[in-house]
Amino acid sequence: MKLLILLIFCTLSLSAFGQPPLGQHPLGQHVLSGKISLEGQTEPAFGAAVYINELKIGTTADTLGNYLITSIPKGNYTIRISYVSFPTITEKNIRIDKNVTKDFTLKSGENSLDEVVVTGTMKEVSKLDSPVPVDIITAKFIYKNPVPSIFEGLSYVNGVRPQLNCNVCSTGDIHINGLEGPYTMVLIDGMPMVSGLSTVYGLSGIPNSLIDRVEIVKGPASTLYGSEAVGGLINIITKNPSKAPTFSADVFSTSWLDYNVDLGLKLTPSPKVTSLLGISYFNYQNPIDNNKDGFTDLTLQNRISVFNKWSFNLPDNKMANVAIRYYYEDRWGGQMNWNKSYRGGSEVYGESIYTKRYEILGNYQLPTKEKITFQYSFSSHNQNSVYGHVLFNADQKISFAQLLWDKVAGKHNFLFGAPFRYTFYNDNTPATRYSDGRDHADQTFLPGVFVQDEIKMGSHALLLGARYDYNSRHGSIFTPRLAYKIKLNQTDVVRLNIGRGFRIVNLFTEDHAALTGSRQVIVREKLNPEQSWNANINFVKKIVTGNSFVGFDASVFYTYFTNRILPDYDTDPNLIIYDNLNGYAVSKGISLNLDFNFSFPLKIIAGGTFMDNFQSENGIKFRPVLTEKFTGIWAVSYEIQKAGISFDYTGNIYGPMRLPLLSENDPRAAISPIWSLQNIQVTKKFPNGLEFYGGVKNLLNFTPPANSIARSFDPFDKNVTFDPQGQVVSTPDNPNRLTFDPSYVFAPNQGIRGFAGFRYTFH
Known part of the structure; x- marks a missing residue:
């Protein structure tokens, strides 16, 4: 809790950029202002950050998307505009030798995909507009800890736990909010492809190179997806x-x-x-x-x-x-x-x-x-x-x-x-x-x-x-x-x-x-x-x-x-x-x-x-x-x-x-x-x-x-002795009345290990 309070305090402290009060412009200094819009959206980019790299000063857009930075000395600057889940815009060599009005439009791209969801309603909507809460895993998130299958990649999603069901063959399923694997439905591109028999083994065979994102709905989704979507569903897109x-x-x-x-x-x-x-x-x-x-x-x-x-x-x-x-x-x-x-x-x-x-x-x-x-x-x-x-x-x-x-x-x-x-x-x-x-x-x-x-x-x-x-x-x-x-x-x-x-x-x-x-x-x-x-x-x-x-x-x-x-x-x-x-x-x-x-x-x-x-x-x-x-x-x-x-x-x-x-x-x-x-x-x-x-x-x-x-x-x-009712009998070789049992499993047996690899992407 102390760490959380410290992080929030540090975040709030970042809003102090050392600018003079609004309206006070020392001689020879200028104003940069304008409006920030979101491509394809009517709502303004409220809270978008505008930052001048060389001066280490900045501001945020108001509820109408307008921004204002004052007291800027004459010169050429690099302006960076960032907004939640949109690719950051960086424009270099912007000349400011007078008061400048400059508008920016943030365009969707690779980094914005986690704001588009389809699983909750079967329709493409922004995550914020979806009436059904949806958790997102992007390919970029999976790369933070490379794994050979999406089954292991889900280990680092809140409320989701891959559960090994056997110490010997290492098959498993996905638990959501503590509910057993059969309560989780797994979809590929919205289709019920991994279910029943294949739930146990099928999660390991989806190529990570083709995964765009994974959407997770916690709670029943049977109205849209039918049986098995009781505890939640995982849609691999x-x-x-x-x-x-x-x-x-x-x-x-x-x-x-x-x-x-x-x-x-x-x-x-x-x-x-x-x-x-x-x-x-x-x-x-x-x-x-x-x-x-x-x-x-x-x-x-x-x-x-x-x-x-x-x-x-x-x-x-x-x-x-x-x-x-x-x-x-x-x-x-x-x-x-x-x-x-x-x-x-x-x-x-x-x-x-x-x-x-x-x-x-x-x-x-x-x-x-x-x-x-x-x-x-x-x-x-x-x-x-x-x-x-x-x-x-x-x-x-x-x-x-x-x-x-x-x-x-x-x-x-x-x-x-x-x-x-x-x-x-x-x-x-x-x-x-x-x-x-x-x-x-x-x-x-x-x-x-x-x-x-x-x-x-x-x-x-x-x-x-x-x-x-x-x-x-x-x-x-x-x-x-x-x-x-x-x-x-x-x-x-x-x-x-x-x-x-x-x-x-x-x-x-x-x-x-x-x-x-x-x-x-x-x-x-x-x-x-x-x-x-x-x-x-x-x-x-x-x-x-x-x-x-x-x-x-x-x-x-x-x-x-x-x-x-x-x-x-x-x-x-x-x-x-x-x-x-x-x-x-x-x-x-x-x-x-x-x-x-x-x-x-x-x-x-x-x-x-x-x-x-x-x-x-x-x-x-x-x-x-x-x-x-x-x-x-x-x-x-x-x-x-x-x-x-x-x-x-x-x-x-x-x-x-x-x-x-x-x-x-x-x-x-x-x-x-x-x-x-x-x-x-x-x-x-x-x-x-x-x-x-x-x-x-x-x-x-x-x-x-x-x-x-x-x-x-x-x-x-x-070497196990059973009585006529099939119960195990205690013997000197088996005083605790045990039988062979590999179902006592809650964590993988792999200890500490190093890994190395490379990626290459050609557009």
């Missing part, structure tokens, strides 16, 4: 081919000898057709066992992803896009002496996963006077995997189509939608085996309709929405939504969002613990769809002082669940029990983000989320496993502009989590410690688009306990 660089490359490696290559190439076959080709390759083949448990600390992987996106300019300014992606991965983890000859056997334990995935997605604006868009996607995900001697082979295909009609009528901005989704799923587990003993694929049809009406009334905006879906297995599902925004002034916004969410569960595609280890899966009853109600209040304020600003973004959230389904690890140490909660569950908390931009080249982003997640069943409240009470993130950046050198210090911190134990005698800690991952990076940029970077990851060298895998020396439980 790829680059527009027409605006992408001609060529880009990003290559790096770490001291663990893992290698990552991202390549991007733009092609222009004709003036109205552009294409973007991206290739991502990751390879790690260096088994390491630093914690001496006999198992690999990091899963070995060989992964390639190819993404090709085409953009077409149609008559009447209509647009069409189509993209295809192919993804292949071969990953394994297990005992250090494992090789593929042991795959599926009971001699040496290993978890080996082959994944093949194909995707196509696109949209087409119909040649009509009305703004009608047809969106479509198809994905085929095939997985061949073994977990020790347990085989899991699965095939999932998802087809999606949607018609959108965007209609403006007076103060009403309507969006009508008619989505249809078909899901085909088949595996070799009881999930798709009928009572006749035969294997039957699970097929689900999900047609629906939705309507959204955004009503603008001056500084007020009201968004009303409703959706109806008919699930071929569960019947009718209705999800309403309400959002209200009031713009108090040009820097202060308050939002209220209320909505309903629903989720249909497929255990074996979502919960990796159901397949690994020795626990048996028990489904006690027919699992009904989960339902939730969510409310959140969001307040955004931008404090502009001189050539600096502080961004303040705070939210209070509350979600109430019925029919919630979570794995029960506690009732029986040998079982994972699933059933609908006989009671209710609650996720509530408060989130705060701060963004400091100083007049000198220092930027600080910091955030924290405090949450209380619990379930209530039969009058007893308890916290789910692997749910933290608080999280925090930060990113500190400093740039020496003349030298082209920048420094980035990033980090996160997580509060204690309840961990799954096997018995009351389990020697492993029931609660995780407070832990943090911190990184530092130095980057050198050259004028020709080349930059080199290097640094250290996990500065504190934090790793989870060495005994995280229970009985790692006996992964097939050959």
Whole structure:
């Protein structure tokens, strides 16, 4: 808190530029004045900073966008104009030998993209004008701590935590505000491409070179996006081919000898057709066992992803896009002496996963006077995997189509939608085996309709929405939504969002613990769809002082669940029990983000989320496993502009989590410690688009306990004794009644390590 007060005090102090009082102009000194506008916007650039480099004086624009700097000696000067989320303008050799009036227009560009969002309402709006709060991650933010996949990059977003679900194969999912991964929907360019089976593995295969930005909505978004968007959604937006660089490359490696290559190439076959080709390759083949448990600390992987996106300019300014992606991965983890000859056997334990995935997605604006868009996607995900001697082979295909009609009528901005989704799923587990003993694929049809009406009334905006879906297995599902925004002034916004969410569960595609280890899966009853109600209040304020600003973004959230389904690890140490909660569950908390931009080249982003997640069943409240009470993130950046050198210090911190134990005698800690991952990076940029970077990851060298895998020396439980009821019997070799269990995992096993790489961009 003292540090925060000091930072705010320093920021406010920057507004003192040492100018004489207005109207006092010493002899031989002059005035620079004018107006600052924003390209394509009617609102003035209130708070835009105007700074004279040579004199180190400046001012800010008033509520009309006007600025005034007095007492300027005769001479030639460099004027710098900056504004929140717009590229800075620098004009050199401006001659001032009399009173000068000069207007400036700030134009949108690469740095302004984080102010344009589409995920909250399916329409392009500025972030400040969106009635739904949306968090943004730009490619530039990801570069502050280079990672081989967006899965790891989300570690430094407030309230978002990538959760590893297995110590052996290192698969995971994304938690938002403490809610488990299946409550998070992942989209690519607005299409539901990564869901069900692919949620576990698909996040690793999106080329970073093609990511333009990532938009995150916290809280239910089922009214627009349907099932799975209960806890929130992540929309990965790829680059527009027409605006992408001609060529880009990003290559790096770490001291663990893992290698990552991202390549991007733009092609222009004709003036109205552009294409973007991206290739991502990751390879790690260096088994390491630093914690001496006999198992690999990091899963070995060989992964390639190819993404090709085409953009077409149609008559009447209509647009069409189509993209295809192919993804292949071969990953394994297990005992250090494992090789593929042991795959599926009971001699040496290993978890080996082959994944093949194909995707196509696109949209087409119909040649009509009305703004009608047809969106479509198809994905085929095939997985061949073994977990020790347990085989899991699965095939999932998802087809999606949607018609959108965007209609403006007076103060009403309507969006009508008619989505249809078909899901085909088949595996070799009881999930798709009928009572006749035969294997039957699970097929689900999900047609629906939705309507959204955004009503603008001056500084007020009201968004009303409703959706109806008919699930071929569960019947009718209705999800309403309400959002209200009031713009108090040009820097202060308050939002209220209320909505309903629903989720249909497929255990074996979502919960990796159901397949690994020795626990048996028990489904006690027919699992009904989960339902939730969510409310959140969001307040955004931008404090502009001189050539600096502080961004303040705070939210209070509350979600109430019925029919919630979570794995029960506690009732029986040998079982994972699933059933609908006989009671209710609650996720509530408060989130705060701060963004400091100083007049000198220092930027600080910091955030924290405090949450209380619990379930209530039969009058007893308890916290789910692997749910933290608080999280925090930060990113500190400093740039020496003349030298082209920048420094980035990033980090996160997580509060204690309840961990799954096997018995009351389990020697492993029931609660995780407070832990943090911190990184530092130095980057050198050259004028020709080349930059080199290097640094250290996990500065504190934090790793989870060495005994995280229970009985790692006996992964097939050959020396475990069970009684007739299937319970573990205490023996001299196993006094704590343990079985092999790799599900006790809350943090990655990689300790401190160095990294180095280079990027090249050619426009």
